[in-house]
Amino acid sequence: MGLKQNLHNFKEKNKDKKWLPGFNALFTFLYMPNETTHNGTHIKAADDLKRTMNTVIMALVPCLVFGMFNAGYQHYLAQGLIDSADGFLGASFWTIDNLIIGAWTVLPLVVVSYGVGLAVEFVFAIIKGHEVEEGYLVTGMLVPLIVPVDIPLWMLAVAVIFGVVIGKEVFGGTGMNILNPALTIRAFLFFAYPTWMSGDKVWVHGAVERDQAIAAGQNLDAISGETLLGAYAQNSSLAGIDYWDMFWGIIPGSVGETSKFLIIIGALFLIFTKIGSWRIMLSTVIGALVMGLIFNGVVDAGWIGEASKFYGLMSVPFWQHLIIGSILFGAVYMATDPVTAAQTNKGKWIYGFLIGFISIMIRVFNPAYPEGVFLAILLMNVFAPTIDHYVVQGNVKKRMKRLKVKTA
Amino acid sequence: MSKDIRIKKGLDIKLVGEAEKTKENAIISNFYAIRPEDFHSIIPKLVAKEGTRVKAGETLFYNKDNEEMKFVSPVSGEVTEVQRGPRRRIDAIKITADKEQTYVDHGKFDLSSDADKIKAHLLASGCWAFIKQRPYDVVAKANSTPKAIFISGYASAPLAADLDFTLTGKEAELQAAVTALSKLTEGGIHVSVGSTNSPLAGLDDVTTYKVSGPHPSGNVGTLINRVDPINKGEVVWTLNAQDLVVIGELLLTGKFNAERTVALVGSSVKKPRYFKTKIGSEVSTMIYDNGVDKDGNDRIISGNVLTGKKIAPDGNLDYYSNVITVIPEGDDYEFFGWNKPVFNKISTSRALTFSWLNPKKKYDLNTNTNGEHRAFVTTGTYEEVFPLDIYPMQILKACMYKDLDEMEALGMYEVAPEDFALTEFVCVSKQPHQKIIREGLDLMLKEIG
Numbered sequence: 079m080g081l082k083q084n085l086h087n088f089k090e091k092n093k094d095k096k097w098l099p100g101f102n103a104l105f106t107f108l109y110m111p112n113e114t115t116h117n118g119t120h121i122k123a124a125d126d127l128k129r130t131m132n133t134v135i136m137a138l139v140p141c142l143v144f145g146m147f148n149a150g151y152q153h154y155l156a157q158g159l160i161d162s163a164d165g166f167l168g169a170s171f172w173t174i175d176n177l178i179i180g181a182w183t184v185l186p187l188v189v190v191s192y193g194v195g196l197a198v199e200f201v202f203a204i205i206k207g208h209e210v211e212e213g214y215l216v217t218g219m220l221v222p223l224i225v226p227v228d229i230p231l232w233m234l235a236v237a238v239i240f241g242v243v244i245g246k247e248v249f250g251g252t253g254m255n256i257l258n259p260a261l262t263i264r265a266f267l268f269f270a271y272p273t274w275m276s277g278d279k280v281w282v283h284g285a286v287e288r289d290q291a292i293a294a295g296q297n298l299d300a301i302s303g304e305t306l307l308g309a310y311a312q313n314s315s316l317a318g319i320d321y322w323d324m325f326w327g328i329i330p331g332s333v334g335e336t337s338k339f340l341i342i343i344g345a346l347f348l349i350f351t352k353i354g355s356w357r358i359m360l361s362t363v364i365g366a367l368v369m370g371l372i373f374n375g376v377v378d379a380g381w382i383g384e385a386s387k388f389y390g391l392m393s394v395p396f397w398q399h400l401i402i403g404s405i406l407f408g409a410v411y412m413a414t415d416p417v418t419a420a421q422t423n424k425g426k427w428i429y430g431f432l433i434g435f436i437s438i439m440i441r442v443f444n445p446a447y448p449e450g451v452f453l454a455i456l457l458m459n460v461f462a463p464t465i466d467h468y469v470v471q472g473n474v475k476k477r478m479k480r481l482k483v484k485t486a
Numbered sequence: 487m488s489k490d491i492r493i494k495k496g497l498d499i500k501l502v503g504e505a506e507k508t509k510e511n512a513i514i515s516n517f518y519a520i521r522p523e524d525f526h527s528i529i530p531k532l533v534a535k536e537g538t539r540v541k542a543g544e545t546l547f548y549n550k551d552n553e554e555m556k557f558v559s560p561v562s563g564e565v566t567e568v569q570r571g572p573r574r575r576i577d578a579i580k581i582t583a584d585k586e587q588t589y590v591d592h593g594k595f596d597l598s599s600d601a602d603k604i605k606a607h608l609l610a611s612g613c614w615a616f617i618k619q620r621p622y623d624v625v626a627k628a629n630s631t632p633k634a635i636f637i638s639g640y641a642s643a644p645l646a647a648d649l650d651f652t653l654t655g656k657e658a659e660l661q662a663a664v665t666a667l668s669k670l671t672e673g674g675i676h677v678s679v680g681s682t683n684s685p686l687a688g689l690d691d692v693t694t695y696k697v698s699g700p701h702p703s704g705n706v707g708t709l710i711n712r713v714d715p716i717n718k719g720e721v722v723w724t725l726n727a728q729d730l731v732v733i734g735e736l737l738l739t740g741k742f743n744a745e746r747t748v749a750l751v752g753s754s755v756k757k758p759r760y761f762k763t764k765i766g767s768e769v770s771t772m773i774y775d776n777g778v779d780k781d782g783n784d785r786i787i788s789g790n791v792l793t794g795k796k797i798a799p800d801g802n803l804d805y806y807s808n809v810i811t812v813i814p815e816g817d818d819y820e821f822f823g824w825n826k827p828v829f830n831k832i833s834t835s836r837a838l839t840f841s842w843l844n845p846k847k848k849y850d851l852n853t854n855t856n857g858e859h860r861a862f863v864t865t866g867t868y869e870e871v872f873p874l875d876i877y878p879m880q881i882l883k884a885c886m887y888k889d890l891d892e893m894e895a896l897g898m899y900e901v902a903p904e905d906f907a908l909t910e911f912v913c914v915s916k917q918p919h920q921k922i923i924r925e926g927l928d929l930m931l932k933e934i935g
Contacts, residue, residue, distance in 0.1 A: 082819050106858065110823025114816050114853040118920045120791045121499070121813070123912045124831035124839045126857020128824035130864060130914055133837040209858055253861030253915070351836045355866060421865040421879060470880055474895040481717040 082109060099203040103210035127252075131215040133353045137344035138219050138411065141334040144327060146184045148337070149227045150176030152330050153283040156301040166326040166339065183283050184333055187222035190231045194238040195221070202247045213252030213259070213417075214242065220260035220411060223334025224404070224452070225267065226280040228287075233274060237266045257459045258418045261452045268452075278304035281330040305330050306402045307441065307449055313390035324401040335407035338400070345410040354414045357423060358430040362409035363400065365434025370396025373442055391442045399438050408437065408451035418459040422469040429465055433458045489695050491678065491712045495873040496700035497908055499644040499832060501791065502850045503813075505749040505758040507651050512748075513775070515767035517802075518561050519578045520546055524805040525557065525615055526924075527624040527931060530576050534565045543590035543612060543742030546579050552628050558612030560744030560765040562588045578802075581766075592740040597662060601669045608666075611736050615805065616729035619721050620710065622931045623902035623924075632723040634673030634714055637664075639687075639727045640680035640697055642704030643790040643907075647749035647808045649727050652760065653685040659734025660727075665691050666737055671723070678709045686727060702873065707905040711874045716900045728808045748803065750777060752791075752812040753850040754784045767803050769810055778812050785853045787811040792907035793920070816854025824857065831856065834870060834912050860915040868909040876901065878909050882919060885926030890933055893926055903927075 085105050092098055105111075106128070115122060151171050154160045163171035195218045196210075203210040221238065241263030246255040268275045279285045285301040292298055306319065306329055323329055327337025335341070348354030373392040376382055382389055400406055413419060413433050420429035433454050440450020522530040530547040534540050541562045549555035559565075559581055567580040592611050599607075608614045609628055619626035626632070641649050653660065668675050668691040675692040687694055695713065697703045706724045716722055725733075728746055735743045744765040750772050751758045757776040769786060778784050787794035789807040803810065825838070832849050833839035841847070868878040876897040884892040903920035910919035 082821070086819065106824070109819035109821055110854070110856065111858060112817045112819050113855045113858065114785075115855055116918075117796055118918045119907055119910045120785060120787055120794065120796070120811075120853050121501075121851040121911065122854070122856050122916060124828045124833040124841070124856050125835050125837060125912075125914050126824060126855075126916065127860045127863055127914055128857060129837050129839075130835075132825045133835075209860075211860060213863070251861065253863045351838075352867075353835060353837055353864075416865045417863055419865070422877065423866060423869065426866075466880075470877055470896070473875070473877055473897075476875070477715075477717070477895065477897060480715065481719075484717055484720075 085109070086112070096207070097204055099207065099209050100200050103200065103203070106209075127212045128215075130353055131212045133351050134216045134348065134411070135219050137347045137354075138216075138223065138334070140340040140343060141223055141337060141407075142184070142188070142219070144337045144340050145223060145334040146180030147172060147176045148180065148328060149183050149283050149333065150179035151328060152281075153179050156282045156285065157299075163328055165322060166328075168328070171328060179283060183227050184222060186231055187225065187227075187229070187234060187333065188219070190234050191221040191238055192218040194235045195242050198239055198242045198247070202243075202251065206251075208251070211252035213246065213255075216415075217242075217259045217263075221263050224260065224264050224332050224407070226275065227283045227333050228280055228285070229267070229274055233267060233271050237263045237270070240266045253417055255417055256463075257456055258412055258415050261412060261456050261459075264452050265456060276308075278302065278308050281305050281332070307391075310390045310394060310402065313384075313387070321398070321401065324398075332404060335404035338406050341406045341410050345406075348410065348414070354410065355416070355419070355426055357426040358414045358419055358433075359409050361427045361430030362405070362413050362434040362437075365431035365436075366399055366405050366409075366438050367396055367434070368431075369435045369438035370394070370399045373438070388442055399441070403441060403449050404451050405434065405437050408455055409434065412452070412455050413458075418462060420462045420465045420469075422466050424472075425462070425465040425469045428469075429458055429462055432461075489693070491695045491697045491703070491709070493697070493699035493703045493708060493712075493873040495870060496702055497834060497871045497912070498642070498700045499791075499851075499911065500846070500848045501644045501813075502753040502848045503751050503755055503758045503811075504645055504848075505647065505751045505760055507648070507760065509747065509760045509762055512761040512763035512767065513771040514583070515764070515771045516583060517566075517768055518559075518563070518581045518583055518764065518766035519768075519802040520557070520559070520581075520766050521578045521802075521804065522547065522557075522576050525625050527622070527928070528555075528557075530557065532568065532576060532579075534559070534579070536565055536568055538565045539563070540565060540581065541588045541590045542744065543592070543736075545612070546581075547576070549625075552609075554606070554609045555614050555625075555628055556610055556612050557615055558590075558742055560742075589741040589743070592736060592742070594740050595666070595737040597665055597737065599669075604666050604669055607737075608733070612742055613733045613736055616725055616733060618724050620707075620716055620724065620902060621721070621899035622927045623904075624931065626721075626723050630721045630723075632671045632673070633716075633720045635667055635671050635675045635723045635725065636706050636710050636713070637675065637677045637686070637692075637725050637727055637730065638704050638706040638709060639684050639694075640678050640704040642680075642697075642701040643792055644701070645749070645751040645809065645811055646704070646790055647728075647747070647751075647760070649686075650681065650684050652747035652749070652808065653727060653731065655685075656731045656734070657685050657688070659731045659738060660685060661689055661691075661734070662737045663730040663734035664689055666733070667723075667725070668692070673714070673722075676709060676713050677727075678704065678706075680704065699873075702905065702908060705904060707900070707902055708873055711876075711900060715875070715897075718894065718899060720899075726806060726808070729806070746803075746808055748772070748807070749809045750812070751809060752787075754778045754782060754812040754814055763803065765803060765805055769797065769801055769803060770799060772810060773799075773812060783815045783817070784812050785815050787813070791851075792911060793904045814850070814852040816852030818854070820854075834867065855916050857914075857916055859917065862915050862917065864914045867912055867914065871908040871912055872905075874900070874905060878906065878919075881926075882906070882909075882917070882922050885922045885929075888926075888929060890930060893930060894934075898926060898930060901927075
């Protein structure tokens with residue numbers, strides 16, 4: 079008689095209780111269930127949805143850890159308390175001080191995201207009488223990584239409830255949703271609380287607070303919390319940041335999306351484990367590069383002058399679009415969500431390409447908010463079933479043609 | 487004449503417990519059982535009531551829709567029990583076998599007879615049951631004219647009986663059967679073989695294809711899809727290679743001889759090997775001697791691990807199988823089974839599953855589902871193991887929401903449940919694909935016919 083047997087007996091005893099899915103969620107977290115096959119295949123492959131989701135979380139952990147260090151680093155750097163780190167392994171980056179500040183600001187986001195989101199999932203599972211589904215395990219990890227570090231926790235909680243209920247549960251739960259839940263949450267935050275989601279303050283911990291203190295009459299230096307994209311959109315740039323800083327990710331931005339290096343590592347892991355679709359990742363990158371090239375061409379042709387408000391972003395060399403902003407994070411972790419992406423292999427190419435293409439277009443043309451990745455992905459989420467429809471129709475037509483040849 | 491068919495998509499599931507190539511005579515079973523559910527969609531009309539004495543090959547029941555179509559006893563003896571289920575459905579007909587077997591004598595058949603005579607002979611002798619048709623994967627309708635007949639002579643399923651071994655020496659019967667069948671279709675008979683040594687490779691009146699590649703290269707559905715896919719309104723027939731022997735023997739000798747070479751396989755079997763036995767025999771006559779532990783916690787399957795039927799220890803070999811598989815039950819919990827690295831199970835992903843490291847390793851898999859049932863989530867995994875030119879997930883979903891037009895457009899006429907065995911095996915959401923397809927086909931059969 080061990081823990082396993084006790085839990086099993088408890089489950090059997092409470093078989094008809096309404097709250098059993100809640101208990102089962104915890105039980106199956108500890109132990110893979112004793113369920114066996116009936117007819118059909120008598121054996122099954124080793125993967126289940128928990129393992130699949132867990133793999134994505136593993137790919138996200140480096141981004142989260144880096145995000146913590148970066149939050150602290152940007153905080154101290156903006157105040158002028160530390161020197162800028164030179165490269166990924168820079169001495170002033172991987173410090174305990176940075177981690178403490180980062181953990182203090184980022185971990186609450188993680189806790190709120192998981193706590194609130196899983197609570198909603200449990201409630202819905204019990205109401206609807208099905209098992210608690212694993213979809214939120216990844217969403218809950220993504221959400222803290224795509225918001226500004228200083229976002230108030232109550233806003234995050236409200237957004238998570240909205241995103242999980244409206245973005246997913248009303249459609250029937252994991253596997254049935256049309257929009258990516260994590261991006262639904264972000265879109266809700268963006269449109270409901272725009273001042274906390276964009277601008278030149280929110281991206282560095284402490285900048286907003288400092289601003290309010292100055293407004294209250296205290297004699298302090300303001301902290302800039304601007305992102306590169308914000309600067310480019312205003313035809314300027316940030317001093318002291320080179321391409322390598324962008325690549326390594328030691329720049330201001332949302333919590334977990336800044337390090338292109340770690341995102342690429344995560345992408346390779348997802349592709350190797352066959353959990354993430356390499357077709358979507360690659361085609362998104364291609365789409366972004368193509369749009370970047372088009373804009374470069376427009377600038378080179380002299381159609382847009384330096385006076386234009388689009389000049390700053392349009393003149394960015396096309397390949398740099400990949401390392402500023404969050405296009406890579408979106409391509410690797412968001413666009414590849416199998417439920418909301420195109421489901422056919424051919425459809426994935428089209429879907430990814432359009433995401434990359436539209437992301438950069440929104441980035442350049444939307445002066446209010448210079449990052450368009452989440453909008454582009456949500457837009458393509460809506461069109462993914464249409465893309466699939468036409469791909470599948472190709473197969474259907476082939477079958478009809480075969481029939482016609484036969485009967486003719 | 488031989489053509490090559492090579493498929494790339496698929497998965498060879500390598501399991502422990504392959505049968506050694508030795509043949510034993512199984513202990514002669516005292517009881518035989520025929521289960522009408524083996525003949526999907528046939529409504530039986532019982533002829534042999536309890537207490538009737540039958541010869542081997544004598545009618546037990548016929549098809550309610552077609553009185554000509556007989557289903558016969560594999561042995562001579564007395565019908566001792568007719569087991570009935572809900573609404574008096576016949577579950578099983580049990581026959582206590584005689585010590586001395588007597589056969590119905592149909593007489594030697596003239597192989598130059600015309601199609602109608604051949605048809606009538608097969609229907610009356612009980613051999614029609616071996617002919618299945620697509621669409622719908624059911625026993626062929628007697629009035630259907632197939633555009634072609636397909637036979638797989640290569641078993642690629644996990645732990646399948648090696649047909650090259652079990653059919654050796656049966657060339658005459660095989661030839662007689664295909665010669666007769668070839669008159670029933672204009673499109674000819676297409677046979678797939680695994681190697682040129684196959685007893686089926688040298689047959690006349692057929693087109694042979696040498697197939698290679700991972701499972702389901704040996705599935706008859708794969709052969710049809712590559713050679714001549716089924717269109718709306720067309721019918722093809724399929725037969726199992728081992729059943730051709732029964733047909734052939736009937737034609738040559740006039741006897742319905744239900745003898746069959748069966749492989750006893752699986753990791754729970756001590757000495758996996760081949761047995762000579764008869765359709766409907768009790769599996770207990772084979773599985774215990776040098777086989778499984780009497781009190782072991784095992785799953786006994788009539789058929790292979792992907793498509794077979796679960797049977798009780800006192801169950802019987804079903805009408806179409808030539809394999810009995812015994813594997814351990816997996817009704818136990820596994821601590822942190824969902825996230826720890828897995829070395830002892832098969833997976834097509836590499837999500838901390840390491841079967842890709844050693845593709846030649848043989849696994850001892852149990853019946854655990856390795857996770858709970860969920861909605862469809864991941865995409866692209868099915869396509870990797872599904873060689874047919876059909877979108878597997880889309881057709882499964884069409885079956886689930888019962889859209890007949892869409893099922894038809896996506897290729898439902900071409901498929902059988904067994905084609906979806908591999909997608910079911912790899913399914914992360916643990917969906918019952920074969921059941922979904924079977925129910926979809928049944929719906930179409932009912933609505934369209």
